[in-house]
Amino acid sequence: MPAIRSVPPRAAIPLRRRGTPAEVAPACLSRSKRTTLIMRPMEVALNQRGIPARAVVSVRGLRKSFGGNHVLQGVDLDVDEGSVTVVIGPSGCGKSVLIKHIIGLLRPDEGTILVDGEDITQLSERAMTGVRRKFGMLFQHSALFDSMTVLDNVMFPLREHARMPRREMRDLAVQRLNQLGLVGVEEVYPAELSGGMRKRVGLARATILNPKIVIYDEPMTGLDPIMCENVEDMILTARRELGVTSILISHDMASTFRMADKVAMLHEGRIVIQGPPDAVKSSRNEVVRRFIYLSGTGPLTLPEAGA
Numbered sequence: 001m002p003a004i005r006s007v008p009p010r011a012a013i014p015l016r017r018r019g020t021p022a023e024v025a026p027a028c029l030s031r032s033k034r035t036t037l038i039m040r041p042m043e044v045a046l047n048q049r050g051i052p053a054r055a056v057v058s059v060r061g062l063r064k065s066f067g068g069n070h071v072l073q074g075v076d077l078d079v080d081e082g083s084v085t086v087v088i089g090p091s092g093c094g095k096s097v098l099i100k101h102i103i104g105l106l107r108p109d110e111g112t113i114l115v116d117g118e119d120i121t122q123l124s125e126r127a128m129t130g131v132r133r134k135f136g137m138l139f140q141h142s143a144l145f146d147s148m149t150v151l152d153n154v155m156f157p158l159r160e161h162a163r164m165p166r167r168e169m170r171d172l173a174v175q176r177l178n179q180l181g182l183v184g185v186e187e188v189y190p191a192e193l194s195g196g197m198r199k200r201v202g203l204a205r206a207t208i209l210n211p212k213i214v215i216y217d218e219p220m221t222g223l224d225p226i227m228c229e230n231v232e233d234m235i236l237t238a239r240r241e242l243g244v245t246s247i248l249i250s251h252d253m254a255s256t257f258r259m260a261d262k263v264a265m266l267h268e269g270r271i272v273i274q275g276p277p278d279a280v281k282s283s284r285n286e287v288v289r290r291f292i293y294l295s296g297t298g299p300l301t302l303p304e305a306g307a
């Protein structure tokens with residue numbers, strides 16, 4: 001179970017359940033932790049797994065245009081700590097643009113983005129470097145360094161941010177590669193790998209520092225079904241055992257509805273729905289229904305409206 005921190009009152013907005021202090025403190029916690037919670041009843045929310053939850057990323061009124069292309073037109077999105085949030089939406093609707101804002105690679109025209117309660121839109125580039133360390137990022141096309149071997153790619157974040165002997169870095173990198181089914185490719189260059197293998201090297205690099213938030217831009221695309229299952233397992237294990245928050249972009253509806261704590265759909269510049277998978281599945285919004293049932297990427301059949 002992840003460490004339980006006190007939560008600033010502002011971040012306590014997404015409370016799923018309010019109650020008396022005794023109701024709020026989960027029985028599974030040690031006595032000292034329960035006492036801490038009981039002393040701060042309004043600061044604590046519980047997620048579905050009985051762990052205090054809060055919005056670790058909170059996007060409000062985000063707008064971004066490229067010339068006359070008004071991509072984001074007022075996006076609001078909350079990502080709970082320790083949850084898996086999947087962003088879906090048609091190709092070209094701005095999903096990748098949205099997550100590039102969350103890690104500060106793009107600056108918005110308008111709006112706020114709180115990460116751990118801090119508005120990153122106001123930060124200098126130097127301060128942003130510190131915020132980025134909280135994130136691991138798998139880019140849509142893996143974005144590996146072509147001139148580096150697989151091992152050097154995966155070790156790169158360790159060399160930048162961790163202080164440890166090279167041998168330990170190497171061991172960690174090899175172990176992570178092996179977990180993702182990549183054995184004996186350490187000295188190979190990315191160009192020599194298949195697309196799916198490159199994706200897995202990208203995954204190894206994105207998670208090697210055990211960041212508290214990992215963003216995956218289409219992690220399943222190009223992977224075979226067994227490897228998709230491995231990646232799903234990895235994401236769910238990180239959530240369960242380390243309390244990692246995952247934000248995914250996915251076109252794979254079956255996998256989305258298997259894994260997500262929250263599904264958010266971006267359409268025409270706005271989040272048109274966000275909520276638990278069951279609520280999204282049973283939405284009566286025609287745009288949502290058509291997208292999730294007719295996108296052809298999963299064994300979901302279109303039920304009667306309102307069924």
Ligand SMILES: Nc1ncnc2c1ncn2[C@@H]1O[C@H](COP(=O)(O)OP(=O)(O)OP(=O)(O)O)[C@@H](O)[C@H]1O
Pocket residue numbers: 066069071089090091092093094095096097098140
């Ligand atoms: N740096 C940029 N400069 C100009 N236009 C951009 C830039 N980045 C993205 N766009 C435009 O923003 C729009 C949204 O692009 P984005 O890559 O976010 O789509 P997406 O939802 O991720 O699509 P896909 O599902 O195909 O990956 C597109 O029209 C794209 O051309």
Ligand SMILES: [Mg+2]
Pocket residue numbers: 095096097140217
């Ligand atoms: Mg994209």
